[in-house]
Amino acid sequence: MLSNLLRITFLFMLLTQLSWATGKDQDDTHEFQLSNGLKLIVREDHRAPTVAHMVWYRAGSMDEVNGKTGVAHVLEHMMFKGTDKVKAGEFSRLVAAVGGRENAFTSRDYTAYFQQVEKSKLDEVIKLEADRMSNLNFDDAGFLKEIQVVMEERRLRTEDNPSSLLNESLMATAYMSSPYRHPVVGWMNDLQNMTASDAREWYRTWYKPNNTTVVIAGDVDTKQALATVEKYYGAIGAQELPVRKPQVEPPQKGVKQVQVKAPADSAQFTMAWKAPPLESGKLDNPEPYALELLTAVLDGYDNARLNRSLVKQEKVVNDVGVGYDMVSRGPELFLISATMAKGKTVAQAQASIRKAIEEIKQKGVLESELKRIKVHILSEQIYKRDSIFGQAMEIGSTEMAGFSWKDIDYMLEKMQTITPEQVQAVAKKYLVDEGLTIAVLDPQARKSVSQESK
The missing domain is CATH 3.30.830.10 (Metalloenzyme, LuxS/M16 peptidase-like)
Known part of the structure; x- marks a missing residue:
């Protein structure tokens, strides 16, 4: 009886705490839509003088086509290869120079990039990220070098990993038409035949402000963040996005x-x-x-x-x-x-x-x-x-x-x-x-x- 009473009391306390926290989150979270279609979400949390800046592109491996699987992940790699203003490899060095950490990841549903920095450095990483949204510039030689890195990543993480091999075969078997049947890293044959033009085409197609959500969380002033985002991201033009086909998975008929x-x-x-x-x-x-x-x-x-x-x-x-x-x-x-x-x-x-x-x-x-x-x-x-x-x-x-x-x-x-x-x-x-x-x-x-x- 006492155990049940304690459990109920604890549940009530958690519900009360979460209710307070969620209500506070709602009050401290603000959403904006820029004229070019970019969505900005700012969550103020002033408990520590740091801020996380994330850029989410709604383009992942499920948006790829046969013969070009893995291109979303390959472009993630190429996004660190420089722009007209920032040389190859400089992006990460510049973030580290202001004491920040950064990385990126590709999934079936999206590709995301992030930096976590001291709050006074937010403008600098917004400027860097907006620059590579519109001014990415890599040559064929740089691509050929990086695609070898991606292929080696596939060998280490999938082909030499029995659990990953099993999961890859499972997905390819379970799904008939859904692009979820393809691995995020891509099939090796597609990587071997991928060109720099394939990556550039993916970039031109999907890396647009009207396909992007920017999330800023931490010790930030919403009005100042909005002004900075409008200054750098707002200058980038929108573009009509391809029509996404539904690709509905047909019903399965047996084991x-x-x-x-x-x-x-x-x-x-x-x-x-x-x-x-x-x-x-x-x-x-x-x-x-x-x-x-x-x-x-x-x-x-x-x-x-x-x-x-x-x-x-x-x-x-x-x-x-x-x-x-x-x-x-x-x-x-x-x-x-x-x-x-x-x-x-x-x-x-x-x-x-x-x-x-x-x-x-x-x-x-x-x-x-x-x-x-x-x-x-x-x-x-x-x-x-x-x-x-x-x-x-x-x-x-x-x-x-x-x-x-x-x-x-x-x-x-x-x-x-x-x-x-x-x-x-x-x-x-x-x-x-x-x-x-x-x-x-x-x-x-x-x-x-x-x-x-x-």
């Missing part, structure tokens, strides 16, 4: 399976079910929230169901993980991945997973179980908002998926309303063989040094 043979210490596998993401304009649909909570029921804490049964009790796998992205531009998968324990088979582990899922379908989940998970989600959100960079990341990634930063708090509130019955319902509806793809890694012996030298 798909793929096997990958690669050097590895243990067998691995992933079971992936087609599952719907949240749709903009349909924030009240309970299914994506219930699927998100279902991942936590199975793998959201140390003693969650799959870890308890497969790792601790049966000892059939060394580790197990569950994933699902509720917010994205394309179709989604509900994933369960595991690495086999010595002497155990993939069939044994899959049977144990199916048993755990069937138990949820038949008996549902406990109210106390769901409450514990909801408390964890709330506490994670509060901790996340302690980070200026984390706040900017959350805003930008949400905007890129087609939602508004204003939706974030509503999503959190909606998550708290999901019932055990709704979690049980999505397990019954979506974790079925008709939408299942299974990828299995068959481990091969690693070559010895003497074998490789022959």
Whole structure:
């Protein structure tokens, strides 16, 4: 009784704290649309004298076409190769010179660039980033050198990594028409045949202010930030963007399976079910929230169901993980991945997973179980908002998926309303063989040094 009372009290405290924090975030966050179409979102957070500046282009690997996969990521590399005013390699040096850190990343849905600097240096990084939005200038020799770097990155991170190889084959098998079937880094043959012109064309097509969201978070004055953004980004002209084709994934008609043979210490596998993401304009649909909570029921804490049964009790796998992205531009998968324990088979582990899922379908989940998970989600959100960079990341990634930063708090509130019955319902509806793809890694012996030298 006391334990339940403490849990309820803690939940109330978290809800109160988050309610205060989210209300404050709403008041301290301001959105602007420049005349050239660029969206600016400024979140004031004056707890530390630093600021995060992020530029989000709504162009990722899902916007690529066959034969040019990987070009979004390649251009990310080329964006550091100089402009008419800034020489190759100077961008990073200039950011470091003002005591800042910077980087970039490409995903299926977007490409983003960021700098985190002391607040007085914000104008300088805005000027640098706006310059390369419109004045990128790299030669063919520089491209040929950098494409070798990207190919080596693919070799190290994918071709020499059995888990990455398995995931790549899984995605290519699970999706038929969605561009999510292509790896973000690109297929090696496409990289080998990519030209500097391909990268320049991608830049001219997508790197425009009307395809961009700038997020500034931290110890910043909104009016001053807006004035600086208008001065540098506002001078760049808008351009008509290509029409994006929907590329709707056709319904799956049964189990798909793929096997990958690669050097590895243990067998691995992933079971992936087609599952719907949240749709903009349909924030009240309970299914994506219930699927998100279902991942936590199975793998959201140390003693969650799959870890308890497969790792601790049966000892059939060394580790197990569950994933699902509720917010994205394309179709989604509900994933369960595991690495086999010595002497155990993939069939044994899959049977144990199916048993755990069937138990949820038949008996549902406990109210106390769901409450514990909801408390964890709330506490994670509060901790996340302690980070200026984390706040900017959350805003930008949400905007890129087609939602508004204003939706974030509503999503959190909606998550708290999901019932055990709704979690049980999505397990019954979506974790079925008709939408299942299974990828299995068959481990091969690693070559010895003497074998490789022959």
